[in-house]
Amino acid sequence: MTEVSDRxxxxxxxxxxxxxxxxxxxxxxxxxARPARRPGPPRPSAPRTIRLGSPRPxxxxxxxxxxxxxxxxxxxxxxxxxxxxxxxxxxxxxxxYVVHTLPAERGGISDRNGVAxxxxxxxxxxxxxxxxxxxxQLKVDDGPEQAAALLAPIxxxxxxxxxxxxxxxxxxxxxxxxxxxxxxxVWNQIKDLKSALTTKAETDTSVVNALAGVFADPSSKRVYPxxxxxxxxxxxxxxxxxxxxxxxxxxxKKLAGEDGKIRYAQSGGxxxxxxxxxxxxxxxxxxxxLTIDRDIxxxxxDAISEQVEKSKADGGYVIVQDTATGEILAMANSPGxxxxxxxxxxxxxxxxxxxxxxxxxxxxxxxxxxxxxxxxNAATPGxxxxxPNRLKRGDRLxxxxxxxxxxxxxxxxxxxxxxxxxxxxxxxxxxxxxxEANKVLHSYLRKFGLGGYSGLGFPGETKGILAPPGEWSxxxxxxIPFGQGVSINALQAASVYSTIANGGVRVEPTLVRGTKxxxxxxTPAPEPEKSRVISEKTAKTLSQMLESVVDDEEGTGTxxxxxxxxxxxxxxxxxxxxxxxxxxxxxxxxxAGFAPSDKPRVTVYCAIQNATAGSYFGGQIxxxxxxxVMEFALKTLQVPPTGAAPARLPVxxxx
Numbered sequence: 091m092t093e094v095s096d097r098x099x100x101x102x103x104x105x106x107x108x109x110x111x112x113x114x115x116x117x118x119x120x121x122x123a124r125p126a127r128r129p130g131p132p133r134p135s136a137p138r139t140i141r142l143g144s145p146r147p148x149x150x151x152x153x154x155x156x157x158x159x160x161x162x163x164x165x166x167x168x169x170x171x172x173x174x175x176x177x178x179x180x181x182x183x184x185x186x187y188v189v190h191t192l193p194a195e196r197g198g199i200s201d202r203n204g205v206a207x208x209x210x211x212x213x214x215x216x217x218x219x220x221x222x223x224x225x226x227q228l229k230v231d232d233g234p235e236q237a238a239a240l241l242a243p244i245x246x247x248x249x250x251x252x253x254x255x256x257x258x259x260x261x262x263x264x265x266x267x268x269x270x271x272x273x274x275x276v277w278n279q280i281k282d283l284k285s286a287l288t289t290k291a292e293t294d295t296s297v298v299n300a301l302a303g304v305f306a307d308p309s310s311k312r313v314y315p316x317x318x319x320x321x322x323x324x325x326x327x328x329x330x331x332x333x334x335x336x337x338x339x340x341x342x343k344k345l346a347g348e349d350g351k352i353r354y355a356q357s358g359g360x361x362x363x364x365x366x367x368x369x370x371x372x373x374x375x376x377x378x379x380l381t382i383d384r385d386i387x388x389x390x391x392d393a394i395s396e397q398v399e400k401s402k403a404d405g406g407y408v409i410v411q412d413t414a415t416g417e418i419l420a421m422a423n424s425p426g427x428x429x430x431x432x433x434x435x436x437x438x439x440x441x442x443x444x445x446x447x448x449x450x451x452x453x454x455x456x457x458x459x460x461x462x463x464x465x466x467n468a469a470t471p472g473x474x475x476x477x478p479n480r481l482k483r484g485d486r487l488x489x490x491x492x493x494x495x496x497x498x499x500x501x502x503x504x505x506x507x508x509x510x511x512x513x514x515x516x517x518x519x520x521x522x523x524x525x526e527a528n529k530v531l532h533s534y535l536r537k538f539g540l541g542g543y544s545g546l547g548f549p550g551e552t553k554g555i556l557a558p559p560g561e562w563s564x565x566x567x568x569x570i571p572f573g574q575g576v577s578i579n580a581l582q583a584a585s586v587y588s589t590i591a592n593g594g595v596r597v598e599p600t601l602v603r604g605t606k607x608x609x610x611x612x613t614p615a616p617e618p619e620k621s622r623v624i625s626e627k628t629a630k631t632l633s634q635m636l637e638s639v640v641d642d643e644e645g646t647g648t649x650x651x652x653x654x655x656x657x658x659x660x661x662x663x664x665x666x667x668x669x670x671x672x673x674x675x676x677x678x679x680x681x682a683g684f685a686p687s688d689k690p691r692v693t694v695y696c697a698i699q700n701a702t703a704g705s706y707f708g709g710q711i712x713x714x715x716x717x718x719v720m721e722f723a724l725k726t727l728q729v730p731p732t733g734a735a736p737a738r739l740p741v742x743x744x745x
Contacts, residue, residue, distance in 0.1 A: 188265070188354065193309055194347030197375030199324060199337065201384040202417075202603060206315050208324050208338070208429075213271040213311035216245060216280065219264050222303030223256050229298065236300035244279055245269040268304070270329060271311040280304060312338075318426040320387050322442035323380070323601065325549075326429035335440060337378070337601065338429075339549050344605055347375035377606040381417035386410055389722040391422035393715045394696065398424040401701035401711055404676075407444035408715065409584035410723055411693040413684055416588065416597030416618050419692070419723065421445075421581070445544075445551040448577040449699070452664025452708070453508045454682045455573030457632060458586060459517050460505055462534040464628045468519040471502040471635055474743050481511040484564040488514060491663060491707075503741035506638040506645045508661060510572040517571040528559040528567055535570075537623045538586050538596065540578055545598035545619065554578040573664055584695035587682045590636075591658075591690030594629035596621050633658050633687050634737040640683070644741045649713035650681060652721050654731040658690075659683025659716060661709035666700055676700035681712035685720055687736075691729045694720045 199208040223233035230236070234256035242249040247269060255266045269276075280301065287299040312327040325336020332346070333339035350372035390408040398406045410420035423443050427435035463469050477497040481488045490510050497509065504512030521527035535541070541556030555577040557566070566575040581599055589596040598618035606612045624632075636658035639645040646661040662680035667673070680697040684690045696712040696719070705711055723729075 190307060190352050192350035192352055192372045193331065194349050194372035195310055195374040196312060197345040197347065197377045199378045199380060201380055201382045203383065205384045207320055207380070207384065208312060208314050210310045211313055213273060213309045214277040214306040215267055215309045216269040216272055216277065217265060217267050217305050217307055218256060219303045220256055220258050220266055221264055228300065233300055237304065240283060240301060241268065241280070241304070244276060245272065271309055277306045314428070314430045316384070318428045319384070319391065320382055320421070321426050321429045322423040322444065323382065323421050324429060326432060335549065336442060340547060341378055345375040345378065348373040374608045379603045379606065381419065381601055381603050383419045383726065385726050386723050387420040387422060390420040390719050391426070393718045394422050395424040397711060397715055398698060400703070401698060402703040403698045404700040405443055406696070406698040407580045408719055409444060409580050409695040410719060411584050411588050411599065413588045413591035413690045413693050416599050418599055418601050441550055442548065444580040445548050446579070448552045448554050448579055449666065449678050450574050450576065450664045451578050451583055452573040452662035452678060452680060454583055454660050454662035454680050455576065456505060456508065456513050457590065457636065457660055458535055458538050459513050459531065459571040460501070460635065461590070461624050461628060461632055462520060462531050463501070463516050464631055465624045466520055466530060469501045469516055471500060471631060471739050473501045475499050475501060475504055475512050475515055477504070477509050477512045481514060483514060483568045486565055488568060498743050498745050500740050500743055502635045502638055502739040503644065505635050506642055506741050508646050513572045514568050524567055525559070528562055531571060532559040535576070537621070538589060539582050540576065544581050544585065546601055552579050554582060573662065580695055580697055583680070583682055584693055587684055587695065588693040589623050590629050590632050591684040591693055593626040594622055594624040596623050634739055636660055636683060637687050637736050638739055638741060641736050641738070642741055646709045647681065647713050649709055650683060650716045652685060652717055655685050655724065656687040656732060656734065656736050657683060657685045658687035661707070661713065663706065663708045677706045679706050679708040679711050681708050681716045683716060685724060686729070686732045688734050689732050691727065692720060692723045694723070
């Protein structure tokens with residue numbers, strides 16, 4: 091069965107008559123057709139369009155980069171101006187500003203009469219700025235060499251050393267010192283040469299001023315007007331401006347003062363006047379006045395130097411002391427040195443041997459044994475002592491310096507003839523046993539100052555050697571009474587005799603009378619300590635006994651006589667310990683005493699070490715020195731003779 095559709099069947103298009111075709115293949119329009127559009131001119135072909143990406147990502151990246159860069163600058167700026175501002179400011183100040191020390195003027199040293207012994211004069215430290223010798227500054231490669239060639243003969247320096255300092259490894263170094271403490275004449279010579287080069291360079295372009303970078307800092311120089319006079323006491327000042335020995339070292343703090351400082355802006359090695367400066371003034375050191383008398387010091391030094399040379403000795407010393415005040419009027423050493431010319435000094439002579447040498451005093455120490463015997467009432471000056479040629483004590487046989495028959499001496503005669511045996515016998519009476527006698531003698535030796543420092547506080551001073559009595563060997567028990575087996579220095583020996591001359595009161599020796607500050611105010615030195623060692627009666631008796639050593643023909647010190655004056659003294663000739671080997675070799679020759687003996691004013695002590703030509707006995711080579719120096723000192727101090735007759739105590743007795 092066939093199904094019928096309700097939809098209208100599609101119309102079928104009936105083809106019309108065929109359109110004529112135009113030549114060229116185009117059909118002719120039929121009837122009722124729209125007129126054909128005339129062809130216009132040919133249209134140009136449209137250009138191809140390029141589409142750009144979005145600019146926003148690029149802008150974001152550029153903005154981010156700029157932000158990071160600006161942030162880095164901001165952080166760095168904050169670090170420089172806020173966090174590390176002080177550090178960078180300090181560096182800038184350091185590069186722009188320079189600080190120089192203003193040396194304080196060192197105080198002078200004078201004798202008791204105000205005569206200069208050490209003083210300070212103006213000088214200059216010659217300096218340079220190494221950056222001003224470079225090619226960039228001088229336009230030449232050999233600037234340091236040219237400058238060194240000009241400066242070396244003026245400064246007395248090696249040319250190679252100057253070149254090395256002018257061309258340092260540190261290229262930023264702006265300051266070097268070429269020479270210290272040059273005289274104003276040296277700096278004037280450099281200035282004149284520098285000015286001449288500047289003038290010549292203005293007219294001749296081939297000339298360079300090789301000294302443009304050389305400058306000078308004001309300084310000071312230590313000078314010693316007396317040359318080697320009292321050099322061992324004064325000491326010296328080192329290249330660093332500090333005391334290197336003697337009183338220059340001991341009193342360095344007082345003498346040096348306080349350095350100041352100046353701070354100023356600089357450019358090209360020159361001060362900028364308009365930039366301002368700050369200055370802390372230097373405080374000058376104090377002047378020091380000594381107890382030394384320049385004239386007496388000269389006499390003592392001349393006398394000991396002459397005798398040391400004549401005796402071909404290792405050395406010697408002389409001490410001159412005021413008996414009442416303890417003031418040291420002279421302390422002379424031979425050989426000596428010039429503290430202003432240390433380059434030519436013997437290093438072994440740079441100390442103060444009078445205080446630093448420890449030696450066995452010999453018979454000059456017998457006066458202490460006699461003081462103990464008299465003070466303890468063990469004997470009197472007239473006590474009879476029979477002195478044999480030899481005396482056996484312990485395991486030894488003792489003798490005097492000369493062989494002799496049995497001597498019949500008083501205690502006074504034992505001292506006058508300097509008998510070792512007589513001294514042993516006398517000191518044996520100080521106790522019921524020898525150990526007890528040793529203790530008594532030791533106590534007196536200590537009271538006289540042996541085994542302790544003098545009180546001067548001098549650098550390098552020795553206190554000598556005095557063992558406790560319990561440690562004395564068998565031989566020391568008998569040698570110490572006559573000055574062997576115990577060691578002292580020259581000042582200790584002089585102080586013993588000053589104590590007797592001062593009525594038995596020991597006054598600590600002094601070298602400084604006082605100081606004067608920058609304002610001219612004088613401050614006296616503290617009073618020295620005093621202590622009674624023996625009674626005034628014992629001291630007076632000892633003075634009379636010591637007169638017999640010089641005045642009596644039996645005495646050993648006749649060469650120390652001074653016409654018109656009563657002289658008390660004692661000779662000494664001791665075996666000497668060679669410091670190089672520690673063994674006995676040669677002798678220590680000495681003489682000690684004071685005058686006028688009945689009204690003492692001056693003590694003189696002389697010692698010569700290891701005389702190898704002529705006599706080595708103390709009375710023979712030191713007695714004349716004592717006389718020469720004492721005579722000069724008495725005249726200088728205007729001490730008149732007393733005119734009183736000597737006591738003339740008996741020396742011998744008839745059995």
